[in-house]
Amino acid sequence: MTNSYAKDQTELKWKSVSTRRVKDKVANALSFVVLGTMIVILISIFIYVLNAGATHITWKILSTFGNTSSGGVLNAIVGTWMLVGMGLVFSLPPSLLGALYIVNAKSNGTISSAARLFTDVLTSVPSIVIGLFAYLVLVIRYHMGFSLIAGGLALSVMMLPYLLRIIEISFKNIPKEQIENAYALGADDIRVASRIYLPQAKVGILSGILLAVSISAGETAQLIYSAGFNNALPTGFLHSQVAYLTYVVWTGINEPTTYSHDLAFVSAMILVLSVTALILISKYIVRRK
Amino acid sequence: MEEKSVEKVEKVIEIEKLKIKTKNKVILDRVDLNIFRNNVNTIVGPSGSGKSTLLRSLNRLLEMDPAMEVTGDILFEKRNIRDFDPVELRREIGLVFQKPNPFPMSVYDNVAFGLRIQGKKLKREEMDKVIVQALEDADLYEELGGNLKQMGTSLSGGQQQRLCIARALVLRPKVLMLDEPTSALDPIAKGKIVDLIRSLKQKYTVVLVTHDMNLTRKVSDYTNLIYDGKFVAKGTGTEFFESKIEEVKDFLSEAD
Numbered sequence: 001m002t003n004s005y006a007k008d009q010t011e012l013k014w015k016s017v018s019t020r021r022v023k024d025k026v027a028n029a030l031s032f033v034v035l036g037t038m039i040v041i042l043i044s045i046f047i048y049v050l051n052a053g054a055t056h057i058t059w060k061i062l063s064t065f066g067n068t069s070s071g072g073v074l075n076a077i078v079g080t081w082m083l084v085g086m087g088l089v090f091s092l093p094p095s096l097l098g099a100l101y102i103v104n105a106k107s108n109g110t111i112s113s114a115a116r117l118f119t120d121v122l123t124s125v126p127s128i129v130i131g132l133f134a135y136l137v138l139v140i141r142y143h144m145g146f147s148l149i150a151g152g153l154a155l156s157v158m159m160l161p162y163l164l165r166i167i168e169i170s171f172k173n174i175p176k177e178q179i180e181n182a183y184a185l186g187a188d189d190i191r192v193a194s195r196i197y198l199p200q201a202k203v204g205i206l207s208g209i210l211l212a213v214s215i216s217a218g219e220t221a222q223l224i225y226s227a228g229f230n231n232a233l234p235t236g237f238l239h240s241q242v243a244y245l246t247y248v249v250w251t252g253i254n255e256p257t258t259y260s261h262d263l264a265f266v267s268a269m270i271l272v273l274s275v276t277a278l279i280l281i282s283k284y285i286v287r288r289k
Numbered sequence: 290m291e292e293k294s295v296e297k298v299e300k301v302i303e304i305e306k307l308k309i310k311t312k313n314k315v316i317l318d319r320v321d322l323n324i325f326r327n328n329v330n331t332i333v334g335p336s337g338s339g340k341s342t343l344l345r346s347l348n349r350l351l352e353m354d355p356a357m358e359v360t361g362d363i364l365f366e367k368r369n370i371r372d373f374d375p376v377e378l379r380r381e382i383g384l385v386f387q388k389p390n391p392f393p394m395s396v397y398d399n400v401a402f403g404l405r406i407q408g409k410k411l412k413r414e415e416m417d418k419v420i421v422q423a424l425e426d427a428d429l430y431e432e433l434g435g436n437l438k439q440m441g442t443s444l445s446g447g448q449q450q451r452l453c454i455a456r457a458l459v460l461r462p463k464v465l466m467l468d469e470p471t472s473a474l475d476p477i478a479k480g481k482i483v484d485l486i487r488s489l490k491q492k493y494t495v496v497l498v499t500h501d502m503n504l505t506r507k508v509s510d511y512t513n514l515i516y517d518g519k520f521v522a523k524g525t526g527t528e529f530f531e532s533k534i535e536e537v538k539d540f541l542s543e544a545d
Contacts, residue, residue, distance in 0.1 A: 106353055177390040181453070184350055185403040186380035186460065195406060200393065 046272065053269020056262035065243075067231040068251045069260045073267050075232055079243040080271075082234070083227060084213050086152025087159050092209065095163035100193055102164075103171040119161035130157050131225035139226060145239035146228025154222035159212040166211065170204025171197055203285055210282035214275040220246035245271050299326040301464055301494045302347060302382075307361035309342055309351070316342050319361070320520040322513055324464065329486060329495045331509035333502070335540065339518045340498040341387070344466050347496070348382040349375040366463075380407070383457035387469040389449035391441030391456075396433060399441040399452055400424060403460045419459060426492070427455035428485045447478025451485065458493075465489060466496040471504055483507050502544040506530065514540060 064072035098119075102112045134154035144150040174197065182192045198205070228241030229251075245267040252264030302324035309317040317339045324330045332340050345351040346359055349370060363370045370378055380403075391399050400420045404411065411419065420437070424430035429451040433439070441452050450470055457465060467486070471479040486508045489495050499505060505512055512529035514521045514537055521536045522529070530541065 106355060109355075175390060177386055177388055178392060180350065180353075181386060181390055181392070181456075182402075182406070183353065184348065184379055184384040184386070185406065185456065186376050187406045188376050191406040195402070196392070 046276075049265070049268045049272050052265035053272075055265075057266050057269070061263065061266050065232050066248075066263065068229075068248050068263060069255050069257055071231070073245065073248055073263055073270070075230060075243040076245045076248045076267060077270060078233055079227075079230065080217055080245045082148060083151045083155055083223065083242055083244055084217050086148055087155030087216055088209065088213065090153055090156035091159040091163055091212070095160055095167055095208075096198075096205075098164050099167040099171055100197060102168050103197075104189070115164075119164050122157065123161040127158060127219055127221040128225075130154055131222035133157075134222055135225035146226065146241040147236075147238045148227070148234050148240070148242050149237045151223050151227030151242055151244075154226040155216045155219060158219060158222065159216050162212045162215065163208050166208030167201065167205055170201035170208070173204065174200045203288075207282040207286050210278045210285075214278040214282075217275060217278075218246060218271055220244075220250055223247065224250075298328065300324065301326045301366060302496075303362075303364040303367075304343075304347075305362045305364070307343070307346065307359070307363065309339070309346060309357060309359050311356050311358070316357075316518055317346075317515070318518050320515070322520055322523070324494060324496055325511055326494050327490055327492075328510035329490050329497055329508045331497045331499065331505050331512045332515055333498075333500060333505055333512060333540070333544075334515035335543070336500060338515045340500075340515055341468050343515065344384060344468055344496065344498055347464075347466065348379045348384055349373075350379070350384065380460050381462055382464045382466065383460060383462035384466045385450070385453045385457050385468065385470060387472055389446060389453050389473065391444070391449050391452050393440065393442055395438050396424075396441050396444070396452060397437035400437075400455050400459050403456060407460075423455040423459035424452075426458050426489070427451045428481060428488070429455055445478070447474050447481060450474065450478070450482065454485065454489075458489075462493065464494045464496060466498070468498045469500075470497070471499070471501060479504070500544060502541065516540060 061072040062077075063074055065075040066072045098115055101107050102115055131154060134150055134157075138144045138150040138153055139146060178196060178200075179192060182196050187195065223242075223244055224247065227244060229247050230241040230243045232243075234240040234242045248267040249264045249271070252260040252262075252267065255261075300323045304320055304322040304324075307317055307320040307322075308315070320343065322332075322343075332343060334340050342351065342357075347363060347365075347370070351357050351359060352375065365373070365378070365382065373381075392402060394402075397420060400423050401416060404416070404419070421430055424433070424437075429448060432448065433444075441449065444452060450473075454465075454467070454470075470486075471482050474482065483504060486495060486497065490510070497504075497508065509526070509529075511523060511525055513523045514529075516536045522532055522534045524530075524532055529537065532538065
């Protein structure tokens with residue numbers, strides 16, 4: 001009886017081991033297929049966009065202003081970075097202050113939790129809704145018109161949650177003892193922020209900025225409702241529309257001329273290359289740290 | 290046992306009925322304790338008995354934690370610490386933490402940190418002199434061979450601890466609090482800290498928190514036992530170790 005029991009146990013054990021191995025292999029294979037599919041799709045998009053853009057790129061397109069059916073995309077390239085820069089101006093200071101508030105031990109826990117919840121919700125708000133809000137409130141209610149300020153503010157709403165979360169994580173990575181040491185040496189909150197938090201989290205802050213910039217450079221929906229489009233560069237911060245690359249991609253491809261399609265492909269290529277470069281730079285910076 | 294021995298020594302800090310608690314737990318319960326000028330005042334007790342919490346309450350660092358509720362009085366030079374600006378108070382009562390934690394900057398900048406955050410504009414030669422003096426007081430200058438450009442984080446554990454002491458000393462505090470300064474050190478580094486503590490009391494009032502009774506025997510002038518959040522006994526030098534109080538005897542037998 002003992003032998004039979006031991007045999008049964010051994011068989012059960014082997015069955016269980018072999019079932020686990022099969023499950024493990026199936027799960028691995030599925031993961032591999034999903035990952036492989038994603039990589040293939042990504043590389044296909046990358047190659048397609050680069051190929052289409054490189055085929056049609058000319059010096060004239062890169063160096064002249066245009067209107068999505070004629071001329072070039074220089075106004076859209078410059079306008080994109082002006083909008084992104086303006087978005088950063090509006091989103092970086094509140095992100096830094098918000099992250100400092102959240103990590104400060106003296107802060108009210110309820111307010112910190114509410115801030116986190118608010119940023120999580122903000123991340124999931126569709127960009128078209130942010131655009132509509134920007135249009136109704138900034139463009140119409142506050143008479144900003146389609147402009148750099150309205151576009152920058154609309155972009156900043158999208159940048160803020162990313163920046164806040166990444167900066168908060170960077171601050172939290174600073175050893176707690178160093179913060180306490182600074183306070184124990186007689187530093188006040190402002191000195192602790194300027195001498196400990198900011199210098200030590202600068203790499204994290206920079207990578208957060210690059211990520212937020214790369215995401216927002218590819219946005220269209222908020223800008224359609226807030227920045228409009230301009231055949232040249234904006235002449236001021238308010239009531240002067242701004243061109244941007246995603247608009248050229250969106251409009252150019254819908255127009256019936258081959259040249260418009262060329263402009264769309266070139267714009268798409270510039271966007272993909274810029275965003276890839278920014279992501280690679282941020283990864284390099286983080287790795288160097 | 291303590292009254293006769295200390296009646297003529299000046300009290301720098303007087304703690305009266307200090308109670309520290311969180312929502313669910315009493316950490317210190319009605320503690321009365323005095324810190325005497327130019328002496329090594331040691332607070333001993335088992336881990337978790339509230340020694341470090343007591344230190345953090347003396348320079349109001351405990352206020353950083355909103356969960357802590359503090360009642361009772363702490364007088365620093367006869368003035369309630371609640372009447373001090375916390376930033377000013379922390380410059381008067383320096384604190385060196387258990388784990389040496391230099392800032393990721395040069396030895397020079399580490400020591401200069403406290404002066405710079407105070408906005409003190411010293412001339413370069415004057416600043417150099419003050420920093421060298423603090424490092425000499427912390428018995429570190431000679432050992433570094435004058436190389437103050439090296440990173441503070443690249444020093445050995447014992448050197449880092451003495452760098453943290455120098456960083457506190459440069460502000461010329463009246464009281465220097467050391468929280469378990471030898472707990473993370475090897476015997477040689479420990480020996481240097483013992484010598485350093487002995488020399489520091491010439492210029493400073495030292496408050497030492499430790500559960501290392503060997504260290505206490507070697508350096509302590511006044512020893513206070515905190516047991517389970519309550520102040521139990523105090524005594525000068527050898528008196529403490531010969532105490533007949535049950536908790537002291539229990540603690541000493543466990544600690545040894």
